[in-house]
Amino acid sequence: MTPHWILSLDGIGKDFVFHHQQGTRIVVFEQFSHQFYPGSATILTGSSGAGKSTLLRMIYATYKTGSGSIRVRHGEDLVDIAAARPAMIYTLRKHTIGYVSQFLRVVPRVSALDTVIEPLLARNMDPAQARKKGKALLERLNIPSNMWHLSATTFSGGEQQRINLARGFIAPFPILLLDEPTASLDLKNRRTVIDLIKETLADNTCVIGVFHDPADHREFADHTIDLAPMTNQEMMQPCPEKD
Amino acid sequence: MSRVQENDSLPLLEVRHLSKFFGKQLGCHDISFAVSPGEVIGVVGESGSGKSTLLNCIAGRIQSSNGAVLFNSSVGMLDLCRCDEALVRRIIRTQTGYVTQNASKGLKMHISAGGNIGEKLMANGMRNYRQIREQALAWLAKVEIDPGRIDDLPSTFSGGMQQRLQIAANLVNAPKIMLMDEPTSGLDVSVQARLIDVLRKLVSGLNLSMILVTHDLAVARLLCHRLYVMKQGKIVESGLSDQILDDPRQPYTQLLVSSVLKP
Numbered sequence: 001m002t003p004h005w006i007l008s009l010d011g012i013g014k015d016f017v018f019h020h021q022q023g024t025r026i027v028v029f030e031q032f033s034h035q036f037y038p039g040s041a042t043i044l045t046g047s048s049g050a051g052k053s054t055l056l057r058m059i060y061a062t063y064k065t066g067s068g069s070i071r072v073r074h075g076e077d078l079v080d081i082a083a084a085r086p087a088m089i090y091t092l093r094k095h096t097i098g099y100v101s102q103f104l105r106v107v108p109r110v111s112a113l114d115t116v117i118e119p120l121l122a123r124n125m126d127p128a129q130a131r132k133k134g135k136a137l138l139e140r141l142n143i144p145s146n147m148w149h150l151s152a153t154t155f156s157g158g159e160q161q162r163i164n165l166a167r168g169f170i171a172p173f174p175i176l177l178l179d180e181p182t183a184s185l186d187l188k189n190r191r192t193v194i195d196l197i198k199e200t201l202a203d204n205t206c207v208i209g210v211f212h213d214p215a216d217h218r219e220f221a222d223h224t225i226d227l228a229p230m231t232n233q234e235m236m237q238p239c240p241e242k243d
Numbered sequence: 244m245s246r247v248q249e250n251d252s253l254p255l256l257e258v259r260h261l262s263k264f265f266g267k268q269l270g271c272h273d274i275s276f277a278v279s280p281g282e283v284i285g286v287v288g289e290s291g292s293g294k295s296t297l298l299n300c301i302a303g304r305i306q307s308s309n310g311a312v313l314f315n316s317s318v319g320m321l322d323l324c325r326c327d328e329a330l331v332r333r334i335i336r337t338q339t340g341y342v343t344q345n346a347s348k349g350l351k352m353h354i355s356a357g358g359n360i361g362e363k364l365m366a367n368g369m370r371n372y373r374q375i376r377e378q379a380l381a382w383l384a385k386v387e388i389d390p391g392r393i394d395d396l397p398s399t400f401s402g403g404m405q406q407r408l409q410i411a412a413n414l415v416n417a418p419k420i421m422l423m424d425e426p427t428s429g430l431d432v433s434v435q436a437r438l439i440d441v442l443r444k445l446v447s448g449l450n451l452s453m454i455l456v457t458h459d460l461a462v463a464r465l466l467c468h469r470l471y472v473m474k475q476g477k478i479v480e481s482g483l484s485d486q487i488l489d490d491p492r493q494p495y496t497q498l499l500v501s502s503v504l505k506p
Contacts, residue, residue: 016490017492018497019493019494019497019498020494020497020498020501057489057490061483061486062483062485062486062489062490063486063489063490064482064486064490064492086468086469086482086483087279087282089483090468107440107443107465108436108439108440109436109437109440110440
């Protein structure tokens with residue numbers, strides 16, 4: 001029995017037009033299709049600019065999809081992210097798709113612990129219970145307890161990234177998008193993150209990520225997608241519309 | 244930021260083809276959008292783009308030239324531009340709040356902080372002095388103003404405190420929607436951060452909808468679910484806040500986003 005996909009990209013296209021830079025148009029995807037399955041890890045590879053982060057952001061709806069569909073299983077339903085209404089996107093982001101970006105977007109005056117447990121509170125978890133869970137995860141990621149109540153504004157890059165990771169792993173999601181989550185971590189914390197990824201895979205989460213270290217690939221990847229950058233000719237096309 | 248109602252129920256407020264002309268001068272033209280319960284909408288754009296005109300039309304502070312503002316009130320969907328004036332005034336007083344950039348315009352500067360809050364409660368029929376005072380004290384605490392300042396005049400408050408007092412005075416009647424015109428402009432960044440923090444907590448705790456007019460894209464990203472970009476009185480682009488700020492498609496939006504330091 002083949003397990004059914006949880007996420008299906010069909011014929012998607014994406015370009016960027018820079019209206020104030022001579023209308024340069026960069027095509028990143030054209031007719032790209034792929035299916036992703038529960039409990040499997042897919043690593044996106046390819047050189048810088050090949051569209052790895054772009055693909056994750058399109059799945060998370062941070063980038064608008066130019067053409068094609070991105071269908072996701074949301075409970076009993078199939079939802080096309082490329083065409084979904086905003087209220088549906090909020091719901092998907094709350095329950096179905098988690099995303100760990102390359103950098104934490106720090107909010108002044110909000111403590112590290114509160115930053116981490118926000119996804120749980122969004123699901124109406126009891127705050128005391130959420131804090132308990134958050135503290136356990138921060139401990140696992142070696143954030144000293146005297147820092148939990150400080151805003152992450154003054155934290156180092158590695159510390160901020162661990163706060164970001166804790167926020168990403170605190171609530172279970174059927175799909176988890178990871179954009180270079182281990183880039184600024186030392187060996188010990190990297191080990192912890194890889195363990196967290198393996199645990200979430202065991203919980204049947206579909207993990208899609210960008211990882212640069214081949215060691216990470218060997219640890220948990222089921223598939224890799226090599227995004228070959230389009231040739232210059234394919235990629236750079238004159239913009240049809242004029243600013 | 245996270246408790247928008249998930250069903251496809253009626254919007255709380257819907258603006259349909261709203262236009263406002265000042266003589267021949269265009270204020271805003273053919274604006275349409277809807278706000279769901281609990282949703283925070285940002286309207287961004289440069290000065291003179293018609294953002295405040297739009298907000299004032301929605302708030303009933305200026306009369307629109309064309310179009311409708313539908314509000315899902317306790318008595319059903321009402322067009323605030325068309326229905327009975329007394330009813331509109333009552334709905335605006337009890338179910339909407341309006342916060343201006345200049346707190347001294349939104350507050351009565353010659354009556355105490357507590358009086359500014361209490362006045363709103365009395366306007367809605369509360370008469371018990373002790374209850375009014377208790378509520379005023381509770382609201383001062385919620386917006387992080389020392390309750391010991393309840394009897395002081397707002398003119399003795401700092402700009403940030405005045406702004407928080409204005410917000411408290413607006414929220415005391417539990418409106419369904421807050422209309423805010425550049426609430427953080429003119430404040431120091433640290434004071435701004437505190438105001439934003441207070442707003443974030445209030446919005447998520449009260450399932451409050453908000454239309455926030457701002458030219459500050461960082462504030463918009465922090466507080467808003469969705470953004471509308473206005474230029475010369477018209478909406479040129481709209482979408483989820485991160486879509487607009489991270490993947491702007493329209494020339495004007497690209498210019499706006501690329502003109503600020505790290506939104």
